Amino acid sequence: MDLIFLVIATIATLSAIMVFASKITFKSGLFLGAFMISIAILYLKLFAEFIAGVQILIYVGAILVLILFVIMLVGKEERILTINPLRIFLVSIMIILVIYSILKLKLKTYIINKYSIEELSSVLFEKYYLPFEVVALAILAGIIGSLFIAMVKEVKEK
Amino acid sequence: MIEYIVLSFILISIAIIGIITTKNVLRILMGVEIILNAAAINFVAFSKMYNVLGEIFVLFILIVAAAEAAIGLSIIIMLYKYYKTLDLEKIREMRW
Incomplete structure (x- = not known):
């Protein structure tokens, strides 16, 4: 539990809160981008450098850009919801109880600190090759499906 | 390491509270992405203690x-x- 982890974790938590708490939808999209980049830095801290690179490429580079495109198409502002102190009190008590029970877990205190891309690639392409191909087909089906949903020529007005 | 698991829990709970209280559909989608990312950091934290299966997942x-x-x-x-x-x-067409 050192200083870098505390700073990055605080940035991630505040970005996640600000995704829902800002009035302008585009700003909440940008806070989502900050959240994803801070999660990628945490992956680097855990010696998972391939996952960090893939996260920046795919999440920030493709998914976030798509979300920002759709926000710019259908932008909407929204008022911040009212604050109810009783709800905040009850939810914070539940969160403190769960965190207390998590801290009682007896986990290993060391992590495997070597960069893992060779082991990951050898296990992925030898033992788990079938799920790899199946997931590639799944994303192909997703692309074709999303094209097919949005390809209607005229939309009957409500 | 246990701080990653606590962080993952806090992020998932923030995202769930945000999803059920917002009225904008795009914020719900962004909350779902926050949940997926928080679960992923949990998987990688556990994977670094044992073997490499968590990263593949x-x-x-x-x-x-x-x-x-x-x-x-x-x-x-x-x-x-x-x-x-x-x-x-x-x-509201599909609600009661």
């Missing part, structure tokens, strides 16, 4: 999240074309 989570985000965004575009608004208080 995180790769699959990433790919499936990309497919799901694309389909969700196309549904949102069609929703906007049909209802002319994205306010969830007004889209």
Whole structure:
């Protein structure tokens, strides 16, 4: 539990809160981008450098850009919801109880600190090759499906 | 390491509270992405204690999240074309 982890974790938590708490939808999209980049830095801290690179490429580079495109198409502002102190009190008590029970877990205190891309690639392409191909087909089906949903020529007005 | 698990729990709970209290459909989609990312950091933290299977599963989570985000965004575009608004208080056709 050192200083870098505390700073990055605080940035991630505040970005996640600000995704829902800002009035302008585009700003909440940008806070989502900050959240994803801070999660990628945490992956680097855990010696998972391939996952960090893939996260920046795919999440920030493709998914976030798509979300920002759709926000710019259908932008909407929204008022911040009212604050109810009783709800905040009850939810914070539940969160403190769960965190207390998590801290009682007896986990290993060391992590495997070597960069893992060779082991990951050898296990992925030898033992788990079938799920790899199946997931590639799944994303192909997703692309074709999303094209097919949005390809209607005229939309009957409500 | 236990601080990653506590962080993952805090992020998932923030995202769930945000999803059920917002009225904007795009914020719900962004909350779903926050949940997926928080679960992924949990997987990688556990993977670094034992063996490399958690990272492989995180790769699959990433790919499936990309497919799901694309389909969700196309549904949102069609929703906007049909209802002319994205306010969830007004889209009530399937509610009781």
